[in-house]
Each structure stands twice: as C-alpha cells, then as structure tokens.
Amino acid sequence: HAKEINPRNTNAEYLYNELAKRNIPAVIMEPLLGGRLSNLHDHVVARLKQAEPDRSVASWAFRYAGTHPDVLTVLSGMTYMEHLEDNLRTYAPFKPLTNEEMDFLYTTADLMMQYPTIPCNDCKYCMPCPYGIDIPSILLHYNKCVNEGNIPEGHDGEEYRKARRAFLVGYDRSVPRLRQASHCIGCNQCGPHCPQSIDIPSELHRIDAFVENLKQNA
Ligand code: SF4
Ligand code: SF4
Known part of the structure; x- marks a missing residue:
C-alpha cells in the first residue's frame, strides 16, 4: 500500500x-x-x-x-x-x-486502509507554523478518534452524543484553543515540508469544518 x-x-x-x-x-x-x-x-x-x-x-x-x-x-x-x-x-x-x-x-x-486516518507520523517537520497552529497534535487527535470510533455520524442518538463529546473534549485537551485548526489561514508554508505529502491546509480546514458542525449540533 x-x-x-x-x-x-x-x-x-x-x-x-x-x-x-x-x-x-x-x-x-x-x-x-x-x-x-x-x-x-x-x-x-x-x-x-x-x-x-x-x-x-x-x-x-x-x-x-x-x-x-x-x-x-x-x-x-x-x-x-x-x-x-x-x-x-x-x-x-x-x-x-x-x-x-x-x-x-x-x-x-x-x-x-479502510479507515480514513491521515498518514501523519508526528515527525514535526512541518513545524513551527508561523501562526502557532499545532499541526501534528490536531492530526493525531483526529486519527485517535477515527481509531477509537469517535467520529460521530448522523446528528442524533446516544452514540452520537458520546462520540461528539469525546471528540470535542479530547480536542480541547490535546490542542490549546489558540493553536487549533480554526486559526489556520491556509498560507501553506507548512505543506512543502511534509514528507508524507499531506495537504495540511485542506486537512486542517476539513477538521475545522467537522468541529464547527459538531459544536452547532449540540
Ligand atoms: S497553512 Fe495553516 S498550518 Fe500551515 S503554516 Fe499556514 S497557517 Fe500554519
Ligand atoms: S510534517 Fe507531515 S507527517 Fe510530519 S508532523 Fe507534519 S503533518 Fe505530520
């Protein structure tokens, strides 16, 4: 693979x-x-x-x-x-x-290969981000939630509420608010340094949209 x-x-x-x-x-x-x-x-x-x-x-x-x-x-x-x-x-x-x-x-x-994790191995070559984003911690938190089945689907039910809470509480614990994906301005200064060729700004924006969606569906 x-x-x-x-x-x-x-x-x-x-x-x-x-x-x-x-x-x-x-x-x-x-x-x-x-x-x-x-x-x-x-x-x-x-x-x-x-x-x-x-x-x-x-x-x-x-x-x-x-x-x-x-x-x-x-x-x-x-x-x-x-x-x-x-x-x-x-x-x-x-x-x-x-x-x-x-x-x-x-x-x-x-x-x-069926699980949609992002191939980040925490090498930190993309760091530091000039805008303070903690790129690897965000991607690793997302991967951890994929691996633990905490990527909530749908908008309802006990399972959704549990997964939503696990994702959002874990996100705040793993990444300080000011260093979260919502503050990425998409400058792509990080992208060329990633040996895994991860499209970092797109992944961060995707995760941010996902987080915003979770927050709105309280
Ligand atoms: S694209 Fe986002 S994460 Fe990458 S360097 Fe720019 S602000 Fe930082
Ligand atoms: S350079 Fe790529 S693989 Fe390494 S920590 Fe940053 S995003 Fe992850």
Whole structure:
C-alpha cells in the first residue's frame, strides 16, 4: 500500500530486492512508521490480539521486519523502558512469521486502509507554523478518534452524543484553543515540508469544518 498512502513512497519490496541482488544487508528504520503501526483502529487491535493475545500490537511490525532473511537490523526509537522490554521479548528469542501469519498481516493491512486516518507520523517537520497552529497534535487527535470510533455520524442518538463529546473534549485537551485548526489561514508554508505529502491546509480546514458542525449540533 506504499503508493496508496503516499505517491512519493517507493515500494519496500522493490528496495529490499535491489539490496539483496547486490548482497547488501538491509537496515530497517521506522519499523512502526513513526508509531502509526502501534496506534491502530480498535477493530484491527482486536484482530491482532485475538491471533496473539500475549504479544503487543507493535511486536507484529517488528516481527514482519525481522522475518526477512537479508535484514541486518531493525532500528527503533524507544522512549519508555516498557518499549525496550517489549522489543527484547520480540527478538529474544525471535520467532519469524509463518506464511499464514504473513497472509494474515496482508489482510490486516487491507483492513487498515479502510479507515480514513491521515498518514501523519508526528515527525514535526512541518513545524513551527508561523501562526502557532499545532499541526501534528490536531492530526493525531483526529486519527485517535477515527481509531477509537469517535467520529460521530448522523446528528442524533446516544452514540452520537458520546462520540461528539469525546471528540470535542479530547480536542480541547490535546490542542490549546489558540493553536487549533480554526486559526489556520491556509498560507501553506507548512505543506512543502511534509514528507508524507499531506495537504495540511485542506486537512486542517476539513477538521475545522467537522468541529464547527459538531459544536452547532449540540
Ligand atoms: S497553512 Fe495553516 S498550518 Fe500551515 S503554516 Fe499556514 S497557517 Fe500554519
Ligand atoms: S510534517 Fe507531515 S507527517 Fe510530519 S508532523 Fe507534519 S503533518 Fe505530520
């Protein structure tokens, strides 16, 4: 799905095979796509947990990367001791993915593509915005709500009220009012810095319109 996520991406399978042809071992950076592969939709998490209840969601990505024979090492930024411990459990001893597990992951990836998250990995290359907008926090809050099923649909019912409240309260907690999408003037100074080619002003305006709509439908 590399090209579907970002047209500037190069298929990792192609890159890996080019290295293998030249006997150059591969070094994998960002095996969790900047954390995106450990923050998945609740349905996807449930699916992975059902298959391997004792393993973390992140461990699937590490095992995927490590299963390829010409991978020399997998580099990952770890902020907390629990991440380090989890990664050690994944790699010592290492259990490569079976063919069935590979197929299971490809089907899981197809499922992930159905959820409309924005491919922001919180790299912050778009920052600082000259108008003070906290771009990554806004996009990540939106993604979190998509993954947790808190993107309210319709205008009525208990589910709508719960999701609406979760979205709006969470938005104010995650992003100070003055740094929210409503203050974006659309200058696009941020856009060219985004390695994921996200159309940042459009996404911010879309999220702002969504927020305004939620506020009006109290
Ligand atoms: S488009 Fe919006 S978010 Fe991007 S730099 Fe301009 S004001 Fe900031
Ligand atoms: S540069 Fe793009 S991917 Fe990185 S934080 Fe900004 S919007 Fe997200």
